[in-house]
Amino acid sequence: MHRVMLLNSKGGCGKTTIATNLAGYYASSGKNTVLIDHDGQGSGTHWLTTRPPQAPAIHGIEAYREAIGVTRSFLLRLPENTDRIVIDTPANVQGQQLADLVSRSDSIIVPVLSSQIDIDAASKFMRSFAQLPRVLNGDVRVAVVANRVRTHTVMYLDLERFLTHSGFAFAARLRDTQAYIRAAECGLGIHELRAGGARKDLDQWAPLIAWVEEGASETPDALGTAYCIRPAGKEKATSRQRAFAFSLKAEG
Numbered sequence: 001m002h003r004v005m006l007l008n009s010k011g012g013c014g015k016t017t018i019a020t021n022l023a024g025y026y027a028s029s030g031k032n033t034v035l036i037d038h039d040g041q042g043s044g045t046h047w048l049t050t051r052p053p054q055a056p057a058i059h060g061i062e063a064y065r066e067a068i069g070v071t072r073s074f075l076l077r078l079p080e081n082t083d084r085i086v087i088d089t090p091a092n093v094q095g096q097q098l099a100d101l102v103s104r105s106d107s108i109i110v111p112v113l114s115s116q117i118d119i120d121a122a123s124k125f126m127r128s129f130a131q132l133p134r135v136l137n138g139d140v141r142v143a144v145v146a147n148r149v150r151t152h153t154v155m156y157l158d159l160e161r162f163l164t165h166s167g168f169a170f171a172a173r174l175r176d177t178q179a180y181i182r183a184a185e186c187g188l189g190i191h192e193l194r195a196g197g198a199r200k201d202l203d204q205w206a207p208l209i210a211w212v213e214e215g216a217s218e219t220p221d222a223l224g225t226a227y228c229i230r231p232a233g234k235e236k237a238t239s240r241q242r243a244f245a246f247s248l249k250a251e252g
Ligand SMILES: Nc1ncnc2c1ncn2[C@@H]1O[C@H](COP(=O)(O)OP(=O)(O)OP(=O)(O)O)[C@@H](O)[C@H]1O
Pocket: 010, 011, 012, 013, 014, 015, 016, 017, 018, 039, 041, 043, 089, 090, 091, 147, 148, 149, 174, 175, 176, 177, 178, 180, 181, 184
């Protein structure tokens, strides 16, 4: 069992997009996958509700909800056979909330966009994040990802330089493409699209998945932290999904 968290206090950098695509990848690879949503916006949870019924199930956990009528630890229990846990987090995390989130992860991915505002915000976030004992001691693995990349821009060169010298693994460069938006609209990840989405995008994901899996192979099976169980929903496909041009590889 391995817990991988998407984290960056800067909003809109791609945390939910990468979380849902990673969860989709693991589910379609036959792993028992859980998507934990700590963001009250519920974007990852919403993505799960739009997932076609024939898609491999992903257990969703709405960790941002208040526990009503049961203890929080009961709500935060995981299915016993969980292989991969992907954790989405909100923007603006800091202080105790940041420390709590970091304590719930084995690997952390920090996505960053190529704008001066995003680089400055990520730099500030990473400075405070790097001071957390769990990060300082190397008890959690951390990688940075350049997201929405447009390689031929001056800003991208700045981002490349910033991430290369961040002190963390520079695990992937994901290009800016509508494929993520189209896949998200029907509750899928790009790995689950017929014809595999664009080969270019899958190639860009390969080093990120390899980085997470390297950590997974090192994580002991026992997991102390508890999250809740939510049975995989049997949501009905929306007409939008049915009409949508993309369909699952599994159907083919
Ligand atoms: N590689 C990409 N190519 C194209 N669009 C992208 C890409 N990554 C993210 N987006 C789009 O950028 C927007 C913000 O992404 P996302 O919601 O994943 O960010 P976030 O970090 O989760 O935001 P928040 O902090 O508000 O939770 C979304 O509309 C998403 O579809």
